[in-house]
Amino acid sequence: xxxxxxxxxxxxxxxxxxxxxxxxxxxxxxxxxxxxxxxxxxxxxxxxxxxxxxxxxxxxxxxxxxxxxxxxxxxxxxxxxxxxxxxxxxxxxxxxxxxxxxxxxxxxxxxxxxxxxxxxxxxxxxxxxxxxxxxxxxxxxxxxxxxxxxxxxxxxxxxxxxxxxxxxxxxxxxxxxxxxxxxxxxxxxxxxxxxxxxxxxxxxxxxxxxxxxxxxxxxxxxxxxxxxxxxxxxxxxxxxxxxxxxxxxxxxxxxxxxxxxxxxxxxxxxxxxxxxxxxxxxxxxxxxxxxxxxxxxxxxxxxxxxxxxxxxxxxxxxxxxxxxxxxxxxxxxxxxxxxxxxxxxxxxxxxxxxxxxxxxxxxxxxxxxxxxxxxxxxxxxxxxxxxxxxxxxxxxxxxxxxxxxxxxxxxxxxxxxxxxxxxxxxxxxxxxxxxxxxxxxxxxxxxxxxxxxxxxxxxxxxxxxxxxxxxxxxxxxxxxxxxxxxxxxxxxxxxxxxxxxxxxxxxxx
Amino acid sequence: xxxxxxxxxxxxxxxxxxxxxxxxxxxxxxxxxxxxxxxxxxxxxxxxxxxxxxxxxxxxxxxxxxxxxxxxxxxxxxxxxxxxxxxxxxxxxxxxxxxxxxxxxxxxxxxxxxxxxxxxxxxxxxxxxxxxxxxxxxxxxxxxxxxxxxxxxxxxxxxxxxxxxxxxxxxxxxxxxxxxxxxxxxxxxxxxxxxxxxxxxxxxxxxxxxxxxxxxxxxxxxxxxxxxxxxxxxxxxxxxxxxxxxxxxxxxxxxxxxxxxxxxxxxxxxxxxxxxxxxxxxxxxxxxxxxxxxxxxxxxxxxxxxxxxxxxxxxxxxxxxxxxxxxxxxxxxxxxxxxxxxxxxxxxxxxxxxxxxxxxxxxxxxx
Numbered sequence: 001x002x003x004x005x006x007x008x009x010x011x012x013x014x015x016x017x018x019x020x021x022x023x024x025x026x027x028x029x030x031x032x033x034x035x036x037x038x039x040x041x042x043x044x045x046x047x048x049x050x051x052x053x054x055x056x057x058x059x060x061x062x063x064x065x066x067x068x069x070x071x072x073x074x075x076x077x078x079x080x081x082x083x084x085x086x087x088x089x090x091x092x093x094x095x096x097x098x099x100x101x102x103x104x105x106x107x108x109x110x111x112x113x114x115x116x117x118x119x120x121x122x123x124x125x126x127x128x129x130x131x132x133x134x135x136x137x138x139x140x141x142x143x144x145x146x147x148x149x150x151x152x153x154x155x156x157x158x159x160x161x162x163x164x165x166x167x168x169x170x171x172x173x174x175x176x177x178x179x180x181x182x183x184x185x186x187x188x189x190x191x192x193x194x195x196x197x198x199x200x201x202x203x204x205x206x207x208x209x210x211x212x213x214x215x216x217x218x219x220x221x222x223x224x225x226x227x228x229x230x231x232x233x234x235x236x237x238x239x240x241x242x243x244x245x246x247x248x249x250x251x252x253x254x255x256x257x258x259x260x261x262x263x264x265x266x267x268x269x270x271x272x273x274x275x276x277x278x279x280x281x282x283x284x285x286x287x288x289x290x291x292x293x294x295x296x297x298x299x300x301x302x303x304x305x306x307x308x309x310x311x312x313x314x315x316x317x318x319x320x321x322x323x324x325x326x327x328x329x330x331x332x333x334x335x336x337x338x339x340x341x342x343x344x345x346x347x348x349x350x351x352x353x354x355x356x357x358x359x360x361x362x363x364x365x366x367x368x369x370x371x372x373x374x375x376x377x378x379x380x381x382x383x384x385x386x387x388x389x390x391x392x393x394x395x396x397x398x399x400x401x402x403x404x405x406x407x408x409x410x411x412x413x414x415x416x417x418x419x420x421x422x423x424x425x426x427x428x429x430x431x432x433x434x435x436x437x438x439x440x441x442x443x444x445x446x447x448x449x450x451x452x453x454x455x456x457x458x459x460x461x462x463x464x465x466x467x468x469x470x471x472x473x474x475x476x477x478x479x480x481x482x483x484x485x486x487x488x489x490x491x492x493x494x495x496x497x498x499x500x501x502x503x504x505x506x507x508x509x
Numbered sequence: 510x511x512x513x514x515x516x517x518x519x520x521x522x523x524x525x526x527x528x529x530x531x532x533x534x535x536x537x538x539x540x541x542x543x544x545x546x547x548x549x550x551x552x553x554x555x556x557x558x559x560x561x562x563x564x565x566x567x568x569x570x571x572x573x574x575x576x577x578x579x580x581x582x583x584x585x586x587x588x589x590x591x592x593x594x595x596x597x598x599x600x601x602x603x604x605x606x607x608x609x610x611x612x613x614x615x616x617x618x619x620x621x622x623x624x625x626x627x628x629x630x631x632x633x634x635x636x637x638x639x640x641x642x643x644x645x646x647x648x649x650x651x652x653x654x655x656x657x658x659x660x661x662x663x664x665x666x667x668x669x670x671x672x673x674x675x676x677x678x679x680x681x682x683x684x685x686x687x688x689x690x691x692x693x694x695x696x697x698x699x700x701x702x703x704x705x706x707x708x709x710x711x712x713x714x715x716x717x718x719x720x721x722x723x724x725x726x727x728x729x730x731x732x733x734x735x736x737x738x739x740x741x742x743x744x745x746x747x748x749x750x751x752x753x754x755x756x757x758x759x760x761x762x763x764x765x766x767x768x769x770x771x772x773x774x775x776x777x778x779x780x781x782x783x784x785x786x787x788x789x790x791x792x793x794x795x796x797x798x799x800x801x802x803x804x805x806x807x808x809x810x811x812x813x814x815x816x817x818x819x820x821x822x823x824x825x826x827x828x829x830x831x832x833x834x835x836x837x838x839x840x841x842x843x844x845x846x847x848x849x850x851x852x853x854x855x856x857x858x859x860x861x862x863x864x865x866x867x868x869x870x871x872x873x874x875x876x
Binding site: 309311330331332334335336341343348349350352353354355359363364366367370374375417 | 753756
């Protein structure tokens with residue numbers, strides 16, 4: 001309550017009132033109110049398509065609102081470019097890194113506003129002195145002379161944040177900042193956010209991850225369908241209430257416990273090695289079960305999936321399907337053997353975004369859907385309709401380019417693409433990355449159902465709740481090796497964390 | 510005094526009561542301020558939509574009407590026949606270029622391939638082995654010329670596939686190298702067709718259509734069907750749109766791209782053969798700058814240099830646009846050099862309009 005009182009007496013660092021933004025055919029923002037106090041972390045939540053990104057683009061001067069007011073530090077402002085917004089002290093840290101990889105950290109930090117000497121020459125000394133000061137403030141261990149391409153993703157993100165601090169920032173917007181960070185790197189990021197907060201900067205934090213939001217934020221504002229749904233004190237609410245505001249109903253987060261008939265071993269891997277990604281990996285997957293692969297980013301989980309799908313050659317080891325040793329060699333042959341892969345990054349690896357939903361879904365089997373020399377449109381539409389209904393894909397028509405769908409629906413198209421091929425083994429890498437909570441739970445249910453229908457399912461995920469929720473067995477990996485295998489009954493969060501952080505491995509050795 | 514939070518809390522309660530009105534698909538039309546509604550109605554018209562997707566056909570229509578009034582000889586059937594014959598050469602290559610460019614590649618070697626194929630077609634007929642074949646001596650000559658085109662295309666495609674070097678670089682090298690081979694082969698001389706049946710071919714008509722125009726139209730139809738209706742066509746879009754996703758769908762990208770290079774090699778050679786029948790000869794400089802005309806036509810037709818987007822209907826429009834402009838300005842006795850200036854300007858203008866339409870339609874950012 002003291003917080004609330006204090007907030008009342010200080011002016012907001014930023015206030016948006018009644019923001020309306022329309023695009024042809026869509027009202028993306030419909031009278032949205034939002035404010036951030038100095039020294040407050042204000043989380044912005046909503047499903048994909050709820051209008052969070054549009055609101056932030058309005059805030060960063062990339063879009064002009066049709067109606068409504070933007071008040072910064074007590075003055076009403078109009079911003080028409082990101083640079084103007086930055087001059088007002090509003091900076092946006094993008095979800096995707098937008099750095100020039102060939103340049104140094106310092107050049108990136110001051111990109112577009114390099115300090116100058118006479119005749120337009122760059123003042124390198126000032127540039128590096130200022131950049132180093134900012135990096136120090138962020139407790140970075142690298143120097144501003146470092147070339148960005150050679151930095152780790154986490155350090156690149158630091159450069160992106162450093163960029164925001166070249167001006168006296170009043171408000172810093174973080175858009176899904178932890179999407180590509182490991183747990184240790186996250187801790188550093190949260191420290192920085194708390195530092196900024198202590199310095200009186202207002203923070204807008206956008207994320208799908210509830211745990212982060214509840215750790216970090218002071219208040220939570222929820223958007224749904226472009227409309228303001230309310231603002232809650234983080235301390236006085238819980239995940240359930242927030243979720244209900246976000247999707248308009250409660251989520252069933254419990255695990256589906258109906259017993260599943262587990263069948264024969266479909267896929268077995270023995271002593272598979274592919275340096276430097278993974279070595280001496282052995283496991284098996286039976287029909288009717290979901291095997292979860294859990295580990296840190298870079299532990300070798302995705303590389304195993306790629307090897308099973310014929311995208312990587314393995315130095316040694318064997319892969320058996322139905323007990324028979326196979327040599328995979330290419331995705332084409334993997335598909336022929338009934339192995340399918342829903343890749344980690346659906347936009348870059350799974351979908352042809354300009355192509356229609358239907359064409360994306362039938363892509364791997366279009367050669368079998370021909371009538372004479374031509375592709376049979378009718379056969380394709382039949383398949384599309386069948387899997388649209390089965391997976392509840394929301395799209396007005398099959399003609400819709402896949403790129404315009406929401407993340408959840410895109411993921412369902414990729415899953416439908418493989419289901420329609422009747423695979424034996426379905427490998428799903430990060431099934432719900434960047435997908436909102438509502439669709440997330442739908443996809444979890446779907447994965448359980450698929451196992452129940454007799455598919456052998458492998459799920460790779462970096463989210464512990466997800467792994468715990470969908471898996472019958474969990475394979476923990478650390479540094480390219482399998483450290484432990486758990487059954488759903490015996491696994492605990494603690495033992496899982498130990499297994500993926502190398503604790504168990506060192507204890508054994 | 511109520512703290513701001515409680516105010517918002519209560520507002521949220523109100524909002525949660527009755528279900529929020531769903532966002533209608535055509536929300537823009539119901540908005541106050543009729544202009545956006547009118548624009549959106551205008552945009553919903555299928556013909557307008559089609560023209561916005563294919564701005565080149567709007568342009569073709571405009572120049573066609575313009576020249577019909579500006580020149581007394583333009584709007585005559587014989588002149589339309591002329592335009593088709595004149596454009597058949599770059600038109601045929603443009604068909605292949607559309608496939609290669611949708612694939613995300615490019616082929617700069619088509620002009621040189623055309624010249625080499627033309628040289629073969631004219632020279633081989635006069636080889637001593639075929640001396641007793643009469644008019645049949647043309648057949649092996651033409652077949653060999655077409656095979657040379659396909660083989661060169663296969664070579665380009667194979668190098669792109671196996672080395673992973675950008676198609677721009679590979680075919681730039683091929684353009685220089687093949688042109689060099691043309692000079693070696695011809696000894697810097699022109700070859701003349703001794704068999705007059707060969708040069709007579711270009712003036713044959715089938716019904717109302719000159720045979721060259723007929724070949725062009727049939728090939729256009731064939732490639733249109735290939736691209737829009739077959740598995741190969743579908744894969745062409747997939748590979749150009751997202752190569753990684755195509756690999757993950759089991760498409761063998763390398764061989765696929767090689768086939769498209771072979772197709773464009775075939776069309777370059779066919780174009781060379783037809784051009785040499787028109788001239789009754791093959792010169793070593795034949796087909797110079799053709800790659801630029803062809804790429805201009807394809808890009809005018811809406812194919813993206815980055816791949817994944819484009820179609821034959823657009824390319825046909827682009828080819829006609831160039832043909833009509835050259836023909837019409839020629840009839841109006843505009844000096845040929847101005848044609849280059851005007852075409853260059855139009856190329857940029859059409860792409861600018863395309864970008865504008867697409868950007869506003871997507872609510873895109875100013876980047």
